Amino acid sequence: MDVLALTPLLAELPTERTHLLDNLGRIRREVGPITPELSDALANHMNLRLGDVHEVVSFYSFLQVPVTTYRVCTGPICDCAGSRKLLEQDGAMEVPCLGHCDLAPVATRGDTILPGGEDRPVTYATSVGPALGLEQADESLTDYERRGGLAVLRALPTAQRIVEELKAAGLAGYGGAGFPTGLKWESLLREPAPRVLVVNADEGEPGTIKDRYVMELRPHLLLEGTLIAMRALDCPEGYIYLREEYATARARLLAAIEELRAAGLLDGLTLDLVVGAGAYIAGEETGMLESMEGRRAMPRLKPPFPTQFGHLGRPTLINNVETLAHIPAILQNGGAWWAALGRDGSSGTRLWSISGAVARPGCYEAPNGITLRELIDDHAGGATEEIGAIVPGGAASGILPPDALDVPLTRDALREYGSGVGSAAVQVFPRSYPVLRLLSETMRFFAEESCQKCTPCRIGNRALHHLFEQLEHGEAVMPRWQVDEWLLAMEKTSICGLGQASPIPVRNAMRIWPELFAPLDGVVST
Amino acid sequence: MVEFTLDGRPATASEGELLVHAAARQGVFIPTLCHDDKLEPYGGCRMCVVDVEGAPRPMPACATRVAPGMVVSTNGSTTDFRRTLTEMLLTEHLDPNPGGRPNELTDLAQELGAEAPFILPDAKREPYEDRNKLMGYEPDSCILCNRCVRYTQEVMQCSALSLEGRGGEARIVPTWGKSWLDTECELCGGCLSVCPTGALHEKFLTGADVEESALTKVKTTCTFCGVGCQLDLNVDPATDRIVKVTSEPHYVSNEGNLCVKGRFSFNFVHHPDRLTEPLVRGEDGELHPATWEQALQVAADGIKGVIARHGTQAVGFLASARLTNEENYLIQKLARNGVGTNSVHSCEAT
Known part of the structure; x- marks a missing residue:
């Protein structure tokens, strides 16, 4: 039928x-x-x-289930907020982080987000930001232009100039890996035109809500950054790869693209939305390219890098939503201006997604180099419970102890903790949420989202999930030295960032809370 | 010619050569599980990672092409990774020997002294039953190297097997979990020929207790058609019977690929009804053994008789599909020049 x-x-x-x-x-x-x-x-x-x-x-997770399926977020923040209860509903489907951690626990039915599992409006908690201005939503292109939007696009500097400004700004990709944007653009310019631009809007790192905030509140800002890149870098084709779960962002982007088209700003260009179907790994840049080419989103072997061999083999720039959204302000006010917004030797501002045990979870633009305490107290309204652990930048960034609250959130400062800023998704876990549970849930996520291609990621993450589940019961399934060997093999031999980074939170936790892992020392051999 | 350094010694490779091949020619064996020379480089199992100077992390030798001046070390930290990766694969390798085929994973585990520290709780996969009688599949032996699927896609260009799902649920299944007979599968058995663990195997060998290493290989040419595929009859010395048929990637004309007939249709060799000498029907109406000279004489006389009674157009030649081009040429020569009829056909034409 x-x-x-x-x-x-x-x-x-x-x-x-x-x-x-x-x-x-x-x-x-x-x-x-x-x-x-x-x-x-x-x-x-x-x-x-x-x-x-x-x-x-x-x-992909969603292609074989009905659109109307009741999907419950089981990301660590929603798990901590009691999303297991929502799963009791008939036909409920467990899904990884839905990117609405500020409203945890969340579920969706079709395109409707259900904060707390209920049908009530999605709200935004944000603050005044010098570069992105999320405090005020743009309802239309007119709104956007009234605030000075499109000025850069209408008087576009040369590609060389832009690269210089980006380098002066010290802008580094905000997707999580932090590769310097100026260098990436420069390396693309060395490859022959026509080139391709892909906007990575497949935000899926647990705890991360920032790209959604940008797309829902200021879609034209992202699109101006996108069009600056397409015009400057000679990319007649552009794609925005958006995760399926972001229905509001999808509608806002489509409407904004139509407005830009009507204003003649897309002349000579094609800009298409590619909607995912439920796969975290499609957010990995080469996994994304595979997905766009109609294959499983299994990351490619690198080199070659996307700037050399990207979409359908053409030189391709892949930039994160937030990264592109910063570019109009940088070019408007100069790289030096933007750089000076940073603190403690860091440049610029970024969006911090703050969720968990805080009074006002949300998405706040604040300087790079800010401390966790400032973010929690000055922006998110303070902690609501005694803090047990903090994940500073998404699941793979690591875990910090409460005594790291005053460390500046910079790559260098966090290196001492073996951790990183990642996607700046600060997840605050109360003391009542067991660290082993956090680890076990994090590893379950990685295991389920592993594309399966490489051994260390496919089996390593499942093994770690098993290990922590057993440790929660005080049992050790393998000796500590072997855990260390497995973590090293995952880090060094996995194909992409998923398997390479998932050992980070494990190592952090082993160092911070050694007593939790004592049973591993009791295993003599296997 | 590209010059590079391998384990501290100068070495050479041809332009664009894969590191795993270049190393093998220098006598350095790098173990692989997902690699197959017939297939595009995949780099999935990570067993072949080696240290390359200047690279941020070890590189897969099966997917890395030698570059001039490359400094490669195969015997440093990466040997530990091999043991660890083998341990990992063993945690879901529940059935090491489903069909008597050699198992590259357990061989490697033995060599490296690797054991599974535990069995993953989700290691058990749904069993696969299929009504075909030739090929079996034991999902619990599969290590998801994806060689079989890539073989069907890249070599056979057909849709017989798929890599389904993601994460711990990922598994290899015939397309949409159907019976092979309901997919595009032609039962060529190519997938099982590339399987490193015997997860895909000759079904008729299940429980036969056959050790591949004990079999004698007899190289021969397939008799089923004119392609001339080279194959190895694997003979059990104890019974002197063919147990199965294999082929090697370096064999000319078929490069180790076979079709369903070449790989699986060897039972006729031992069949009691098989003709092993010419037979001529005698006055008594029964067939009697004869020499080739006698038999050909009887056939020639018969044809001559028909020509004498009904003319040359009453004779036709139908050539066997097993003949080569050259043999078919000779048949039409015999038909047209020898007998004088144009009625000549080969069933290969249909």
Whole structure:
């Protein structure tokens, strides 16, 4: 029956493989969850092997479930806020972080976000920010222009000038890896045009809500940054890869793109939205490229890097949403101005997503180099419970003890703790939330989101999840020296950042709370 | 020619050569599990990682091409990684020997002294049953190296196997979990020929207690068609019977690939009804053994008789599909020049 329902839609679906994910998303929304029969029919329509489409459909979490499924966030913050209770509802589906940690625990039904599992409006908690100005939402392009928007795009400096300003600003990518943006742009310019721009809007690092805030509150700001990059770097094609769960951001971006198109600002360019289907690893830049090309989002081996061999083999720049959103302000006021916004030797400001045991969880623009205490007390209204542990920048950034509250949040200062700023997603866990539970939940997330390609990530994360689950019961499944060996193998031999970084919080916790891991020393051998 | 340094010694590689191949030619063996020369580099199992000077982390030798001046070390820290990665793979390798095929993982584990510290709680996979009689699949032996799937995609260009799901639930299944007979699979057995652990295996060998190392390989040419695939009959010396058929990647004309007939249809060799000498039907209506000379004479006389009674157009030649191009050429020569008929056909044409 469902195949019959598909027939009229099929005629509208493009057959290039780059449209596979999009086609599957449309079929899911307009016909129903992807069944083997629907998958095969689409494969035949697109002249793909049946197995290729099967592989893709099964890789993403949402393609085989109805649009209206009740999805419950089980990210660490929502888990800590009691999301397990929401799972008791019939047909509830567990999903990793939904990117609404400021409203934890959250669930969604279809495109509707349900804060606390209830049908009430999504609210924003933010503060006055010098570069991004999230304190005031732009309802339209007119709003945006009235605040000085589009000035840079309309009087675009040369690519060389822009690169110089970005270097002077010291802007480093805000997706989590922190690669200097100026250098990335410069390396793209060395490759032949035409080039491709991809905006990484697949925000999925647990605790991170900042890109959603930008897209929902100031979509035109992101788009101006995007168009600056496309015009300056000779990228006639641009894509915004957006996670499926961000329905409001999707609507706001689509509307804003139409406004820009009507204003003639897209002339000569194509800018398309690519909507994901539930896979954290699609946020890894080469996983994203694979996903956009209609394959499983399994990260590529590097080198070559995307700037050399990216979308369909072309030189491609992949920048995070927040990174691009900073660019209009940097070019408007100069790199030196932006750099001076930072503190303790760091440049500029960034968006800090703060969630957990604080009075006002939200997303605040504040200087790089700020301390956790300032973020919690001055921005987020103070802690609501005694703090037990803090995750400073997303699941893979590490875990900090309460005595790190006064350390400046910079790469250098956190190195001493073996931790990093990552995506600046500060998650404050109360003392009542056990550290082993936090570790176990974090590893469960990594294990479920591992693409499976490489051994250390696929098995290592599952093994660590098992290890911490057992440790919660005081049992050790392997000796400490072997845990260390496995962590090292994961860090050094995993293909991408997922497996390379997941040992970080484990090592942090072992150092901060050695007593929790004492049972590991009791295991003599295996 | 590219010059590089391998374990402190000067070495050479050809332009664009993979490190794993260049090292092998210098006598340095780097273990691999997911690598197969027939397939595009994958770099998934990470067993072959080596230290390359200047690289931030070890590089997979199976997917890294030798660059001029590269300084490579295969015997430093990476040997420990090999043991650790093997331990990891063993934590979900529940059935090491489903079909009597050699197991590269357990061989490696033995060599490195690696053991699983525990079995992962989610290691057990759903069993796979299939109604075909040739190929079996034991999911609990699979290490997700993806060689089989890549073989079907890259070599056979067909849709028989898929890498399904993600994370701990990822597994290899025939497309959409159907029976192979309901997919595009032609049962060529190529997937099992590249499987490193025997998870994919000859079904008829399940429980047969056959050790591949005990078998004698007899190299021969497949008799089923004119391609001339080179294959090895694997003979059990104890019974002198063919147990299975394999082929090597370096064999000419088929590069180790076989079709369902070449790989699986060897039972006729031992069949009691198989003809092993010419037979001529006697006056008594029964078939009697004869020499080739006698048999050919009877056939020639028969054809001549038909020509004498009904003319040359009454004779036609139907050539066996097993013949080569050259043999088919000779048949039409015999038909047209020898007999004088244009009625000649090969069942390879249909």
